Amino acid sequence: MIAPRGFIYYSIAPSLFHSQNAALNNFSYITQNTAGKIDSDVWEILPQVASASLTQINLSDERIHAMQVVRAIHTVGWWLLTKGSSIAGGGESGN
């Protein structure tokens, strides 16, 4: 927003200008239309979502995507906090 074009910065999550449409904490996640628990299937439609728009939204896809964001951000964050930034050999078993 205030940086010149081409300015390099680092982030686990993309800027809101390139939103992955999911944010999280340790217990819950939020997407454009829903909020839900991470460790259970409990979720709800956000109060500001117009009921008319619900027919055009795939809420199931939103949850699947949100959980993928949760796993990715938690894993990369945990890695940085406990191992540092080196991933030499780190992803071999997963690929």
Place this chain on the structure above:
Amino acid sequence: MKFFKRFFSGTQRDLRIFFFILILLEIYRALFIFRMSDYIGVSTDSSQIWLALFAGLRISLKSAGVVTLFSFVFVTLLGLNFRLRLAIGIIASLIFSILFMLRFPYYQEFNATFGMDLVMGLQDDVWSIFVTLIQGYGLIWRILAGFFLTLICIFFLSRLLLIKTIPLPNLDTLAKKIIFSLWAVITVVLFFIFARFGGSFTYESGLSWENAGVTSDSFLNEAILDDMQALYRAYSISEDMEVREISGVEPENILEFAEFISQRKNLNAQSLDPYLERTADGERIEKPKHIFIIVGETWMQWPMLGKYASLHVADGIKSIIAEPNAYYSRNFFSSGSFTSIAASSIVTGMPDVNINITYQPFTYEEIYIPAMAPPLKELGYRVDFWYGGTPSWDNIAKMALAQGFDNFYGYPDLHAPKQTTWGAKDGDLFKAIEEHLVDEPPTVHLILTTTNHPPYNLDLEAEGFDYSTTLAEVQKLPNVDDPRELTVELGHYWYMDQVTTKFIRSVSEKYPDSLFIVTGDHAHRVDPSTRPTIFEHESVPFVMYGAGINKKMLKSDAVGGHIRLCRRLSN
């Protein structure tokens, strides 16, 4: 009568043990400060040293109380051999004396008294550490010196315990015995409560390792903790970290997730850096001179929602949002349920994965790649942290400075009275910041408020809060457990809203080229009912306000959280 005599005489001797240990710890504290005076900041005056000694005396009431409790239970109450009392005093003196001798090299090594580094050390190569301690830090002679100090303690303590006690008054009637018993029970209970809370009868006004850093000097704040309290701090933190499981983490898939986050494949990098690298699209607003990121204590979003408009406790921030140069997203989550999680998450750009960042060794070894300060400094800003509480709380100042912040200003820098054990009133915090702006270069201010937090002790009427009208509205809400309690909490929320809004308006007028971001540290702990929705329980507001900001800068209710907060500034 035999029990009464033993009790009356025993409690007097227990009191001597108590004061002996208390004074011993205070002497050790004073000697430590004197011997290590080079560590005291150049701008720290003598009043801060006296403050540290007084706070230390208060917190050592706990340690002296623990030692005394052993003597009181086993000798005075259970009637074990009276020599045990002296033995308890000697053992305590020996432990405190040896720890006193060891705290000097420990502080020189870690810039702190006993803490998490000790716990981490125990998980390391213990034998190597032991050898290093002998060779590099004089472990042997320091322990011998501790024994010598203990001999001095024995000399004084044994004589102190030999002094005759005041004889038991004549309890020749049942009534006198009952009155004496009641007096004894009440006095003992009050005494141990007073010691337990560090010189207070309530937790709120008491002192603990968490809020003991009352001076403006980091060395003095560490010196306040005696060694028992410092070790207890290390124990508490490690317990906290152990019991919290790490969930949602799949280390075996690190590469897959790094690629998912970067949206780029086949980078073949050996480091996460290129996966986290982002490129800015270019300026969207003219570069502001000052940026204020206000993180309100327990600034939950639900009072701002239309459903709760009749409460009128968020009218200030809503008036800001209503202006054309404001953007507001409701789809915003905090990083966790505690203030320290939010603060460390914003500062480091890291999510909460049940690792206490402020006590994580990596935090003090290098700046995390996504940390907030480096890109902002590269853009020409100074980056300062302003907090209404004590800088040593949860290592917050140490963490921020280690992660690249230029300055940390806490409660001692505000020169304002303490409203609660957590710090000064938000109004005093904002006043200090506004006064400080006069001489500042372009600066990013991360501001963490404190007032909207238990104990809710503001004089709400004096602040102008309409308690009775709000209570009437709260009583209309369904499923509220205690409407009066919720109204008091909302009164403090209203105060935070009012002083934050006043600050934004005042600074905007004086410095029109300012940018404000307002959010909450967490929403947890104050819900609108006993059955809140996930959204009510978790969401905090995200508000941007200032020159160049408009309502279409982002899509409506763009989804976000704390770890994206400052990335927003860069891009």
